[in-house]
Amino acid sequence: MKNKSEKQAKSVSPLPGERTTPGDDHRENGGGEKEKPYSPFKDFVKKFSKQKMALIAFFAIAIIIVVAILAPIIVPFDPTVDVLSQYSQEDQDQLGDNRINIGYQWVLSDGSVVEATRVPMVDSGNRRVVNARGSADSITATAVNEGETFVAVSHENVTNYLRIVVTQSQFYRPILTAVEVTPGKDYFAPGEEITLEIKGHLSDGEVLEDRSEIARVIEEMEELQGSQDTTGGRIVGQQVETVEEGVLGIIFGNMDEEILTIEEDGRIIAAQEGVGTVQVSLGGLSTVVQIPVGPTALGQAEPIVTAFQFQETEAQLVDLYKHQPPSTLHFFGTDHQNRDIFSRVLVGTRQTLTIGFVSVILGALLGTTLGLIAGYYGGRIDSLLTRASDVLLAFPGVLLAIAVIAILGPGIINIIFAVAVFTVPIFLRIVRSSAMSVKNMTYVEAAKSIGVKDYVIIFRHILPGTLSVIIVYLTMRIGTAIIIGAVLSYLGLGGDITAPEWGAMLNAAKDNSRNVFHPTLFPGLAIVMTVLAFNLLGDGLRDALDPKLKD
Amino acid sequence: MATYIVRRLLQMIPILLIVSILAFLFVHLTPGDPIRIMYGIEIDQDTYQQLREREGFNDPLPVQYVRYMGNVVRGDFGVSYRTRANVSSEIGRRFINTFVLASVSMIWATLAGLVVGIISAVKRNSLLDRVVMTLSVASISIPSFWLGLLLMQVFAVRLGWLPTSGIGGIRHLIMPAFVLGATVAAIVARFTRSSLLETLGEDYIRTARAKGQIRRNVIFKHALRNALIPVVTMTGLQFGFLIGGAIAIETVFSWPGLGSYLIDGIINRDYPVVQALIMLFSLQFLGVNLLVDLTYAYLNPQIRYS
Secondary structure, eight states: OHHHHHHHHHHTOOHHHHHHHHHHHHHHTTOOTTTOOOOHHHHHHHHHHTOHHHHHHHHHHHHHHHHHHHHHHHOSSOTTSOGGGGOOHHHHHHHOOSEEEEEEEEEETTSOEEEOSSOOEEEESOTTTEEEEEOSSEEEEEEOSSEEEEEEEEETTEEEEEEEEEESOSOOOOOEEEEEEEESSSOBOTTOEEOEEEEEEETTSOEEOOHHHHHHHHHHHHHHHOSOOOOBSOOOSEEEEEEETTTEEEEEEESOTTTEEEOTTSOEEEOSSEEEEEEEEETTEEEEEEEEESHHHHTOSSOOEEEEEEEOOOOEEEOOSSOOOOOSSSTTOBOTTOOBHHHHHHHHHHHHHHHHHHHHHHHHHHHHHHHHHHHHHOHHHHHHHHHHHHHHHHSOHHHHHHHHHHHHOSSHHHHHHHHHHHHHHHHHHHHHHHHHHHHTSHHHHHHHHTTOOHHHIIIIIIHHHHHHHHHHHHHHHHHHHHHHHHHHHHTTOSSOTTSSOHHHHHHHHHTTTTTOOHHHHHHHHHHHHHHHHHHHHHHHHHHHHOTTOOO | OHHHHHHHHHHHHHHHHHHHHHHHHHHHHSSSOHHHHHHOTTOOHHHHHHHHHHHTTTSOHHHHHHHHHHHHHTTOOOBOTTTOOBHHHHHHHHHHHHHHHHHHHHHHHHHHHHHHHHHHHHTTTSHHHHHHHHHHHHHTTSOHHHHHHHHIIIIIIISOOSOSSSOOSHHHHHHHHHHHHHHHHHHHHHHHHHHHHHHHTSHHHHHHHHTTOOHHHIIIIIIHHHHHHHHHHHHHHHHHHHHHHHHHHHHHTTOOSHHHHHHHHHHTTOHHHHHHHHHHHHHHHHHHHHHHHHHHHHHOTTOOOO
């Protein structure tokens, strides 16, 4: 910590702090600027500008204040309304899809791949997750809620199950969406061994042809989800389970045992002429294909549909309705009512700063006045005020503020008042001791001796002397006030919990913190940055204005 | 000493009385009719009047106050408007929870703060020292309830190592106690460091070194003893602040203690609960402050209260 060593260096000479006082007084009395080479303000600026952290904090606070003032103009979205209605077309494209079209084609028994001529049967396994609809050339799936489901696509006997996930993030590990199985050859003769080509479509659009790569993806998925035994499609007919390379387990289901036989090791042998139906189940997804066997099949007038082929299987849907993750469109994501958190944080700056500034200034005004009175007059009034402030200081700030809220009821104005109440005794105490030391200065004595009235002495001669202490504490207390304000509104004592206020935002995020994190993260970071800036500035001011003043 | 304690105890009485009057008045000054809160809004006028009479709300305020305080002295804080449960027994049940949480937090925070503070002072300007000082500045800028939410997300939701909330075994205690104690630990560390550094600059330390004492002895036998006196005071005072902080932390972790009881009471306008807890907390802080003063006097032979 560089600051530390600088502090140490400065505290060696206690003079500057004292020099500030008479300097101020000179100016008050209208001393000519030119005759006086020493300017306390310049001295302060010089010392302050040496402190890097405090300077950074100072500019940070300046930016925060500018943001607070301009917030309603610069917010990208209306902070109080669902963002869905505020999207332009461009935004929609950027966001990722909540609707996909998966291209769909027929593989015919003559080996050709053609456009489908009939609309397939499309059925969504869970309509609360995905709605699916088919047309001749594609299957359209629309996200409804976060989750995972299977969409069955079928034409006669040929069926494919597609796994479709709806997530809140576009950046998700790809999962296996569809298993595409095609007979390796157009026609098989009886007794011939049939090889099936298996392709895995991943949700990021990649197509894997290598079985070991498919196995790796399946293994990753299982690790991620635990042992999930939901399977798209029940296995029917004769079941043969194979294990290949130790990992890739394919389950075959044979529906026509006369036409095809499936060996224990997974080899499929054509037994008799006809059209066989085989179900291939892999990684929870099953696919039913038809395999024509023998010359009669060859001689058929019209080729039959043996399997489906898919294109554009980026079956990764994004739930756009709430809790969108941070993206280039929503820097901080959206909250449980799909409101833009970035906009809310910006607008929340206003209320947070208002609570910080107004409450501390109120408390400081009252505390300073009482402190000046106590310090200047002393005696009975002093002991009464000191006693009262000691009692208040015995209570922790949060509890005192909560007690005030308990009496006044929840609400922002009451929070300001509550924070002001516990600020009063702090200022009373420090201003009192500062005033007591200034009171004995010769210039105060001089003013008294020429019959200047008490209140003039207090505000014209003593107050400027205590000003540096007041400014330092004012800055430091603002940070504390912001934290206490945030705690109170987090606890639901701020009245309107839907307001774009950082503490209230954290309160609202609390109920969903199990699933999503960004609504908790960003408002909290905003609090930390702001409070840190005020604390660092306070430290810097303390070192620059009064090196003796240390905790 | 005994007279001092008695005098301090007597001084507490007027403060407690003022607190009790304020707490009592707020029932009658805030909007919201206790009868309506207790029995619902839809009761008719006749029943309403009967109930007011039966619950004693028609008596003059001073009479009600005296009756209430009479009950309080006998340990009866009335019944909750919402649940009709006895407030005293509920407080008794929850007090244990808050006490356990606050004590565990305080113990780890003090021990960690002392150790880290001493090491920081002895190895001044070392890496550890810098890290500790940076953390202690950061710790006063981070709202502890938010730190709680962060930890909950990482260790409970993502990693699943600890339960998210509620009360149960030691595992339930780890996160709330850590969060609650973190700020105190940072403050104690910082204070210990500066106090020890100041003491190490004293003449008698130089004398001890000059007469050939080894450094470890000087630090632990000469410096630490004196350096720790203000630390004890400060640490004691932190206990009160820790209980204040516990209010938010209990709410974050759904810890069934007095703090969450108070917040629920305020939100539900459950006045007997709020009234009782405000008085109880006040008593607690005055008690802690007295204890701190007494410990201070015991440790520092220069101070003798008469």
